[in-house]
Amino acid sequence: MEVGKTLWIIILIKLVVIFLILRIFFFKPELSSYDSDEQKASHVIENLTKLP
Amino acid sequence: MLLSSLVDASRLQFALTAMYHWLFVPLTLGLGILIAIFETKYYRSGDESWKKLTQFWSRIFAVNFACGVATGIILEFEFGTNWSNYSWFVGDIFGAPLAIEGIFAFFLESTFFAVMYFGWNKVSKGFHLLSTWLTAIGANISAYWILTANGWMQNPVGVAFNPATARNEMTDFWGIVFSSTTLSKFSHSVMSGFLVAAIVVIAISCWYLKKKRNKEFSMRSIKYAGFFGLFAIVMLMVTGHSSAVTVAKTQPMKLAAMEGLYRGENGTPLVGVGLLNPKKEWNNDEDPYLFHISIPKGLSFLANMDFDSYVPGINDIIEGGYKYVDKNGEEKTAISFQEKVERGNMARRALALYGQHKDNPDTLVKNQVLSQAQQYLDENFEYFGYGFLKDPKESIPNVPVTFYSFRIMVMLGGYFILFLLVCLWMWKKKIIENKKWFIFIAIVSVPLVYICAEAGWIVAEVGRQPWTIQDLLPVQASVSGVSSGNVWTTFIIFAVLFTTLLIAELKIAFNQIKKGPEGIKWN
Structure with missing residues (x-):
């Protein structure tokens, strides 16, 4: 099935781009730099309550 | 910001x-x-x-x-x-x-x-x-x-x-x-x-x-x-x-934007075909449309299944004061944008207070402040997001x-x-x-x-x-x-x-x- 092989190649290239390039180099969750949930909560509270 | x-x-x-x-x-x-x-x-x-x-x-x-x-x-x-x-x-x-x-x-x-x-x-x-x-x-x-x-x-x-x-x-x-x-x-x-x-x-x-x-x-x-x-x-x-x-x-603001509706009424028409007036702002008296063909009472029926019901427009939502039935089925009077902003700011200040005192070593003060902050939050949280807005225009899609x-x-x-x-x-x-x-x-x-x-x-x-x-x-x-x-x-x-x-x-x-x-x- 030629089309089957083509589709598998598309899926694999896409997964590599999404998970190995975009996820690792461009999409680090901002809050992942904090170690604990308390620190994350404090950071968000600070963002949500600081005056403009 | x-x-x-x-x-x-x-x-x-x-x-x-x-x-x-x-x-x-x-x-x-x-x-x-x-x-x-x-x-x-x-x-x-x-x-x-x-x-x-x-x-x-x-x-x-x-x-x-x-x-x-x-x-x-x-x-x-x-x-x-x-x-x-x-x-x-x-x-x-x-x-x-x-x-x-x-x-x-x-x-x-x-x-x-x-x-x-x-x-x-x-x-x-x-x-x-x-x-x-x-x-x-x-x-x-x-x-x-x-x-x-x-x-x-x-x-x-x-x-x-x-x-x-x-x-x-x-x-x-x-x-x-x-x-x-x-x-x-x-x-x-x-x-x-x-x-x-x-x-x-x-x-x-x-x-x-x-x-x-x-x-x-x-x-x-x-x-x-x-x-x-x-x-x-x-x-x-x-x-x-x-x-x-x-x-x-x-x-309701989304519905008003979908219709280009600035002033609501009982039996609000539904715009079938229309051209918006680009000069229209919420705070001027320009006509909202350059041209429109509307179905009489259509929007009232579409929104409320009642041809004579009231549908608020953008200005009504900003100014408040109209009666509406909320999502829990209770009849209420809409509050104005300004009141929502004030209540949103109260909720934000209460959250800030809570954040400052949640680790306070003085247990008595901590409990009093947290209790007070929680009460303010409970009363005003439904408008929390309005605390980030200043101008009514910001609330309009x-x-x-x-x-x-x-x-x-x-x-x-x-x-x-x-x-x-x-x-x-x-x-x-x-x-x-x-x-x-x-x-x-x-x-x-x-x-x-x-x-x-x-x-x-x-x-x-x-919207x-x-x-x-x-x-x-x-x-x-x-x-x-x-x-x-x-x-x-x-x-x-x-x-x-x-x-x-x-x-x-x-x-x-x-x-x-x-x-x-x-x-x-x-x-």
């Missing part, structure tokens, strides 16, 4: 990703069900021509599925990176439906899709049919969980805010899963997917008729897709109405985009009713293959049905601005502190990636269509 360029870049990137994602999804939702119906006919009759038909449309389904799968994951990356305040604030309300979607629905769909695609002559006919149905149902269940998350953003029910963690916590799982917004969004979105699939099947079949090939295959496909599409468009009218009723209750997108969607919906009725009549008379004009219209209808589906989403998402979570969090408070340069870089990567995928899908799909059902080599 972060620069608006970062907010705009993040919004633009999310819009691009979501709109491209929605190019792939609707065909999967509808074509899966159609294929399952075709295979059921094969299972019951044993007629090989039904098998051929099933296999051909499965091939088109597979091309779309392979190109579209995982494009939605990028949206989840964006939540964590570009919208971290939002992601934390929503807590598990948003994460739970997405996790359920991934664990159950997506794996159900993907696992049985493999059997559906590779399992011909390897598993029994019955098991293959079951796999096809489970693939189709899995795709639609998948959509349900995604739309549960989206529905909650538009109508945040079933939660309590915990100031200690700055997160919303789920208090009523079933209230979230079966909220009126979720139900109307799901039914309307899925039916739009059914319509997309019906139009695509009819268009490809018409192309075969034009080429004088696969006549029996095409006529059979047109018949089933025609009735399937007609069912979908009737259901779209019903669910569109229920969506309007829900929006009127939960997002883009009226022209919402107004015209709504009309494009409705007018194309009307066109598809006519198209499907004519199509079925011509199928019955067996005259489609001789009518080149109809074949041309059928093929042109494919981009139109995608425009219709995208326009619906534009109404839903642009709810400035909110990521209705009334609780505006976009400017939701974004992360990432650089706008980073967002623009990934925006360009996405634009290239998705455009490549779209071109690949179209190229492979056209190639398969040219080969036709006779090109299938499965048995």
